[in-house]
Amino acid sequence: MSLVGTLKGFGVTEIFQLINQQMKTGTLVVNAPRAKISIFFSDGYIRGIYSDSWDADPRVKILVDGGFVKHKDLEVAKGGEKESLNWVDILIAQNKLSKALLDKITNVVLRDLFFDILRWGEGNYRFEEGVNASREMIECNAQAENIMLDTLRSIDEWPLVEQKVPPLDYYPVVIMPVTEGIVQKFKLTDKDIRIYDLIDGNKTIDTLINESLETRHDVLSSIVRLMDAFLIEVFPKETIKGSDRFSKMQTVFAGLKKVFAYILLLVTVVALVYISRPGLYVPLWPNPVVTQYIYAQKEIANNFKYSKQAIPLLHSDKDNYNH
Amino acid sequence: MYSTAGILPIGYIKRLFDLWPCSSAVLGDVYLSVVLATILLFTLIGICFIVKYTSHIRNDLKNIISADLSNLALNLWIGFILMLPYFFRAGVLWFVLWWFLVFWVYLAKAEKKLVMIFIFLVFISGWIAHVGGGFVTYGTTHVDKEIYLTENNMAKPKDVIALTSWIASHPDDAEPMNTMALVEKRRGNFTHAVDLLKHALDLEPTNARFYNNLAIALAGMSRYQEAITALKDAIALNRHSVIYHYNMSRIYQKTYNLYDADKEFGLASKIDPMRVSAFLSRGDKDIEHTFIEERIPVGRLIYREMTPSEDLSRASEALWAMGFGLLKKVYAPLIGMVACIVILILEHIPRERFTKRCSRCGRLYYVGSSSSHGHSLCLQCHWLDMKSKKKLENVLTQKISEVKKYRLLMSAYTARLELAMPGLGSIVGDRTSIGVTRIYMLGLSLVLIITGGQFVYSLVPSGLDVRPAIRMLGMFILGVLYWRAYSMPPGAKGV
Structure with a gap:
């Protein structure tokens, strides 16, 4: 029996919930225009993932680019692959890769995959009982709910982060030491501080993403937050040498910006007061025209009152009598 | 004869409506009371939106400017933006319209409906002012006073001369x-x-x-x-x-x-x-x-x-100026249409560009979703919302405790706001319909207490002065409102 649905209206989150609740074993295939992704479940846990958009195992890139495994060692391990032994097993057996590191990298790949799936608006999914694992499948062991919760937070924040993301080949440079006060003021997280600690002025943002063992979106969010807190600044390669002088200039410029905000406000207010000066202090309530009409009514009523010509409510008659 | 008549015999009230000066004065008083209470309602709703959404706009300003401006500087700028109509000598309703447009992108569905009602009222405000002007000038237009006095044998020679001249x-x-x-x-x-x-x-x-x-x-x-x-x-x-x-x-x-x-x-x-x-x-x-x-x-x-006349036109223009000012009342439909166009444009800006506060956990977010009642929900809370309660203990106790903590904080905060101004806490706590009802009752009670329900005068005194009774009624409504705000704060069950 298979379950099918579309990605519109968070249909995929509901199916994740269903699989988790009912401890299902099977394969969830998400078919979107960009890629076809298979997620393998066993008793509600994610046991494997695969995307047809991968040219190779995505963990390889992270391992090599992050400098966790040498390219040469990886090539050797791949050359020694057999039916029952893949490059991962070989590297672990050679103590060139730890299981914990591999799990962490797998987690990053998994979260990147979730990020894509949850952001896709078009496509459909199908859940089939039974696991048809392929050789390209990446094995993992994760609870879908935890992964999803982190990913949903990233998606919530992404539109803001996206518009502030600097080019990935820029170099982040520390311009101010982090203090407890700054952490509290800008609500910096442990992840942000970890990224801050990785910044040494010699790594591009791309390198930081590879080395951090966090998802691309999380690293970029942290960098944007650190920039907003004026703890770091990013520079293109050409200007990195003069960054000390530039960072000082940046600090001065930031201070000027603050002062300018007050001056601009003051000037605008003064200008507007000057322009609209004549009528600014004349109250709109009460309007003299309305008051004049009300007073006229009151005066007429008073005239009748003093001339004892009030309407005798109990004795007045509805009709006129013509004699 | 001219003092309060105590409890009115029913005959008095029936007779009041047979007499033109009395019925006109009563209708005018009721009409202007309702209009003033409605103006107060929307003004206070505008203030509620300021309390509720200033943090959102500050967050967005902070992100747009991307400079480390202090909260004081940002608050000053927000204050300036909100008070902008003051520099153009605009009436209170311009402020309200401006605030509604500034906050439009942050508003919940129910609040947007309120804004649409307000814009409709702006659209017809010229006619509303015209009817108000009719009541304000009822004794001075179309020789109605002279006609009435003559038919009731109360006319003086000058009234007859006025009639002759009018003919x-x-x-x-x-x-x-x-x-x-x-x-x-x-x-x-x-x-x-x-x-x-x-x-x-x-x-x-x-x-x-x-x-x-x-x-x-x-x-x-x-x-x-x-x-x-x-x-x-x-x-x-x-x-x-x-x-x-x-x-x-x-x-x-x-x-x-x-x-x-x-x-x-x-x-x-x-x-x-x-x-x-x-x-x-x-x-x-x-x-x-x-x-x-x-x-x-x-x-x-x-x-x-109510038939157009020079006096009526002057008075209705003056009444409209008390609410709006800046432009003549003939532009009211145009203002309504422009506001609609601005809203249409704002609606085309993706919602994820503006800050929203999750009604469940209080976190500021950008993408998110909304609850079945139209309240903002971050994706995490939306996801938790879909989960069965049996499974909650297994999942993310930290998030749930975050939600509980926010609920307690919000409950105490809205209760305090509700006591400061009935309806304010309800609006801030996303209980819009209760908030609007309470604010309207608050506005009405204030109008009754301050004015005694009297705006226009019966040209010929009826011998009744109901102002003290009306003021008592206003105080009673206010008392009930505060008692309700105390006994049933917005966070309480059933409110």
Whole structure:
């Protein structure tokens, strides 16, 4: 029996919930225009993932680019692959890769995959009982709910982060030491501080993403937050040498910006007061025209009152009598 | 005679609405009270939005400027943005409209509906001001006061002169001619009265009241056959008038046609025996010459006071200026349309560009979703919302405790706000309908307490002063509101 649905209206989150609740074993295939992704479940846990958009195992890139495994060692391990032994097993057996590191990298790949799936608006999914694992499948062991919760937070924040993301080949440079006060003021997280600690002025943002063992979106969010807190600044390669002088200039410029905000406000207010000066202090309530009409009514009523010509409510008659 | 009458006999109230100055004053007071309470409602809702959404706008400003501006600087800028209409000498409703547009992208569905209602009211505000102006000037336009006083034998010579002058300058206004005819009739100048009434009938040939008065004037000149014809016309136009049948009966008596007199008298008694009995008891003194004049209906006078005139135009313009100012009231529909266009444009900006606060956990977010009630939800809470309760203990206790903590904080915060101003806490706590009801009641109670429910005056005093009672009512409503705000704060169950 298979379950099918579309990605519109968070249909995929509901199916994740269903699989988790009912401890299902099977394969969830998400078919979107960009890629076809298979997620393998066993008793509600994610046991494997695969995307047809991968040219190779995505963990390889992270391992090599992050400098966790040498390219040469990886090539050797791949050359020694057999039916029952893949490059991962070989590297672990050679103590060139730890299981914990591999799990962490797998987690990053998994979260990147979730990020894509949850952001896709078009496509459909199908859940089939039974696991048809392929050789390209990446094995993992994760609870879908935890992964999803982190990913949903990233998606919530992404539109803001996206518009502030600097080019990935820029170099982040520390311009101010982090203090407890700054952490509290800008609500910096442990992840942000970890990224801050990785910044040494010699790594591009791309390198930081590879080395951090966090998802691309999380690293970029942290960098944007650190920039907003004026703890770091990013520079293109050409200007990195003069960054000390530039960072000082940046600090001065930031201070000027603050002062300018007050001056601009003051000037605008003064200008507007000057322009609209004549009528600014004349109250709109009460309007003299309305008051004049009300007073006229009151005066007429008073005239009748003093001339004892009030309407005798109990004795007045509805009709006129013509004699 | 002029003090509060205590508990009013029901007859008093019925009579009030038969008397034009009283009914106009009462209607005007009710109308202007409702209008003022509505203005207060939307102004206070605007203030509620400021309290609720300033943090959102500050967050977005912070992100847009991307400079480390202090909260003080940002708050000053926000204050400047919100107070911008002040520099253009705009009325309070311009402020409200401006605030609604500034906060539009942050508003929940129910709040957006409120804004649309407000824009509709802006659209028709010119007409609202026109009706208000009608009540404010009811004693000074279209010689209505003179007509009323003359028909009720309270007119002074200057009132009659005003009527004469009006007839000369407004030859197409039939009602003052009818009134002047009554004056001429009382003076014994029947020929002139008949001429005036015939002219009035030329202008309004379907006015049965004019035919009746013409018949009385003709009877005064002993032209009974013509009087009978005039009354027949009146009866043809209004078969159910007891007065016309009664007067016809009297004229038949004058011509000694006792059979038809008795027949008409029977018809009159069939329609309203009590009133015929009253006519007879009043006519006993001079039964041979008594005819009944029909007074101008209150509805007709109210219609006349709403007819455009120079005074009304000035007053309605002034009333509109008290609310809006800056432009003339003729631009009201244009303002409404422009506001609609601005909203349409704002609606096309993706929602994820603006800060939203999760109604469940209080976190500021950008993408998110919304609950079935239209409240903002971050994706995490939306996801938790979909989960079965059985499974919650397994999942993310930290998130759930975050939600619980926020709920407690919010509950205490909204309770404090509700006590500061009934309705404020409800609006901030996303209980819009309760908030709007409470704010409207608050506005109404303040209007009643401050004004005593009196805006316009009855030209002829009725001998009643209900202001103390109205003020007491306002205080009672205010008391109940605060008691409700205390006993049922917005965070409490069932509110």
